[in-house]
Every structure is written in C-alpha cells, then in structure tokens.
Amino acid sequence: MAKLIYAMKILLFANQFQLTARETLGLKRFTFFVLEVYVSAWFTASVPSSAPANDLRLLQDLSEYHDVKISRTCLTVFGRHLWYLSEGLVGLALFDPQVNATMKRNIVRAIFEREATEDSPKRAALPATSSLPTKQLSYFASRGSNFLFESLKMKTFFLSKEPDTWSDDEDFKTGVAVVGGLRVINDTAERGIALIQAFNSKITKSEDQRQHLLQVVEEQRRSQPGTSKQDLTSKKRKQ
Numbered sequence: 001m002a003k004l005i006y007a008m009k010i011l012l013f014a015n016q017f018q019l020t021a022r023e024t025l026g027l028k029r030f031t032f033f034v035l036e037v038y039v040s041a042w043f044t045a046s047v048p049s050s051a052p053a054n055d056l057r058l059l060q061d062l063s064e065y066h067d068v069k070i071s072r073t074c075l076t077v078f079g080r081h082l083w084y085l086s087e088g089l090v091g092l093a094l095f096d097p098q099v100n101a102t103m104k105r106n107i108v109r110a111i112f113e114r115e116a117t118e119d120s121p122k123r124a125a126l127p128a129t130s131s132l133p134t135k136q137l138s139y140f141a142s143r144g145s146n147f148l149f150e151s152l153k154m155k156t157f158f159l160s161k162e163p164d165t166w167s168d169d170e171d172f173k174t175g176v177a178v179v180g181g182l183r184v185i186n187d188t189a190e191r192g193i194a195l196i197q198a199f200n201s202k203i204t205k206s207e208d209q210r211q212h213l214l215q216v217v218e219e220q221r222r223s224q225p226g227t228s229k230q231d232l233t234s235k236k237r238k239q
Contacts, residue, residue, distance in 0.1 A: 079126035087144035088136030106138035
C-alpha cells in the first residue's frame with residue numbers, strides 16, 4: 001500500500017513535478033487499477049473463511065478490467081497463487097458468512113458427488129478467461145475437499161443439514177473457531193526471511209562462519225526450549 005500512497009501523492013501534486021507523459025500515464029494506470037480492483041482484495045486477504053470467495057472475485061474483476069494489458073498480466077501472475085480455490089481449501093467458503101446458503105448447498109453437493117481430481121493439486125488451475133465471470137465456488141469443490149476437514153480434525157455432521165441451520169450446530173461453531181484461527185497470509189515467513197537476511201549480513205561475511213553460526217543457533221534452540229517471544233512474555237507476567 002505504500003507504493004499506492006506515494007503514487008497518489010505524486011498525482012495530486014503533479015504540477016510540482018516534472019513528469020513525462022509516459023510517467024504520468026503509468027502512475028494513473030497503476031493508481032486506478034489498485035483503487036478499482038486490488039485494494040478491496042488486499043484489505044480482506046487476512047480473513048481465512050473469505051479467502052476462496054475473495055480469490056474468485058478478484059479473478060473475475062481482473063478478467064473484466066478495462067485495461068487489457070494489466071488484466072492479462074495480473075491474471076497470469078495471480079493464476080500461480082490460487083491456493084484457496086484448490087479442492088483441498090475451497091471448503092473454507094462454507095464458513096464464510098458472506099457466502100449465501102444456496103452457494104454453500106452447491107459446494108456441499110459437489111463435495112458429496114464430484115470425484116476428486118487424481119493427485120489433487122495444491123492450487124487450482126486458472127480457468128479460461130472467457131469463463132471466469134460465470135464460475136462459482138462450487139466449480140472448484142469435490143470429494144477432495146474433505147482434505148480440509150480431515151486435516152483440521154473437524155466433524156462434518158453439519159454438512160448433512162441445511163446451511164440455514166448451521167449457525168445453531170455445535171460442530172459448525174467449532175469449525176468457525178478453528179478456521180478463524182488460521183493464517184492465510186505469509187507475513188510471518190516474510191518477516192523471518194528479512195530477519196535472517198539482516199542477521200547474515202551483520203555478524204559475519206564468511207559463508208563458512210555463517211553456516212557454523214546458524215548451526216549453533218539451531219542447537220541452542222533445541223537445548224533451550226521455551227525461549228520464544230510468547231513464552232518469555234508469559235514467564236515475565238508470572239513473575
């Protein structure tokens with residue numbers, strides 16, 4: 001979002017800069033795309049149950065975006081990240097309060113009736129662009145979607161009931177709590193990568209010494225469990 005803010009500021013104060021026509025056009029295309037398409041998906045990206053519906057909606061918005069070059073490029077890139085439209089994870093949509101009962105009913109029917117893809121892929125394949133506007137979440141579901149419930153050890157008796165009654169079902173309530181605790185963004189991994197990169201460059205420039213140092217750190221963590229930030233904070237509170 002920082003780039004969007006900078007781009008908007010530059011456009012707002014364009015008369016104070018010496019921008020070429022190409023630069024101005026590029027800033028406008030970037031800003032309009034983010035505001036019209038991307039920003040809503042970005043703000044809801046961290047909600048686990050909304051991930052499948054958000055991804056499908058973003059695909060549909062991209063397929064209909066008026067700037068054809070941006071549309072094609074973004075579809076190609078985003079098509080490599082359709083994890084939450086895979087057979088194994090599309091079931092998250094069953095816990096999305098924004099998905100209506102009819103769609104949930106169709107997803108359940110697909111889970112019961114549609115054969116799973118052999119060697120179910122971890123991410124969905126990008127459907128033909130022309131068909132995207134009519135695609136629904138149930139298109140991605142199959143018996144392979146039971147992977148979600150099995151992995152999270154969730155009871156699925158509620159699937160045999162009408163979606164309108166799920167809110168009163170204890171198994172469904174438990175599922176909502178479990179799904180709500182999932183992480184669907186990679187902030188933790190990115191912070192870890194940034195930390196190790198800074199760590200590598202600060203202490204030593206020697207690759208051999210760096211490898212020895214990492215081994216020492218790993219051994220220390222194994223021999224001294226309970227030294228995470230959460231554990232240390234908990235110990236401090238008890239004191």
